Amino acid sequence: MGEKPGPVAPEPMTEPIPHILFVCLGNICRSPMAEGLARRRFADAGIAAAFDSAGIGDWHAGAPPDRRAVNACWKALVDLSAQRARQIEPADFERFDHIVAMDAENVAELVAMAPPGHAAKISRILDFAALEEADVPDPYYGGHEGFDEVLGLIDAGLAGLMRHVGGG
Ligand code: 4NP
Numbered sequence: 001m002g003e004k005p006g007p008v009a010p011e012p013m014t015e016p017i018p019h020i021l022f023v024c025l026g027n028i029c030r031s032p033m034a035e036g037l038a039r040r041r042f043a044d045a046g047i048a049a050a051f052d053s054a055g056i057g058d059w060h061a062g063a064p065p066d067r068r069a070v071n072a073c074w075k076a077l078v079d080l081s082a083q084r085a086r087q088i089e090p091a092d093f094e095r096f097d098h099i100v101a102m103d104a105e106n107v108a109e110l111v112a113m114a115p116p117g118h119a120a121k122i123s124r125i126l127d128f129a130a131l132e133e134a135d136v137p138d139p140y141y142g143g144h145e146g147f148d149e150v151l152g153l154i155d156a157g158l159a160g161l162m163r164h165v166g167g168g
Contacts, residue, residue, distance in 0.1 A: 027055030058087035072147035103135035128160025
């Protein structure tokens with residue numbers, strides 16, 4: 001008599017991790033900072049997620065982040081030096097679960113380009129924080145201090161985003 005077949009092991013379940021895309025205008029200041037800081041904050045909190053960032057415009061495609069952004073993040077032990085700017089593309093709306101913009105203008109542009117059924121995944125990062133500010137201001141034409149301020153705002157938004165995504 002043949003051996004009775006043993007129980008079939010169930011396929012290992014792979015938990016899908018949330019894919020999060022940060023978006024600003026040029027993808028050289030705010031959204032690279034958000035991407036870099038999010039990697040650190042989520043890892044420190046033990047929340048698995050995948051991150052990327054993109055710009056509404058293509059002016060800086062292929063460029064590294066602004067050195068003021070790199071410097072502000074470096075002080076927080078976050079290294080942005082490997083990041084390169086890219087423009088958002090329609091496929092991003094399929095690839096990402098959360099598309100997190102920096103200001104109302106970014107949100108309006110994203111809503112206008114979102115394929116049908118994908119607008120609900122668009123948010124503004126400070127929607128996740130309880131601050132008076134609703135927008136992370138564009139620091140490009142300002143000085144160094146603006147980048148430290150931007151990093152603080154992004155950090156507040158990320159704390160709320162972690163609770164939202166991590167379910168905590
Ligand atoms: P970001 O800042 O949107 O935070 O990357 C900007 C960078 C470049 C330009 C505008 C905003 N620009 O006009 O070139």
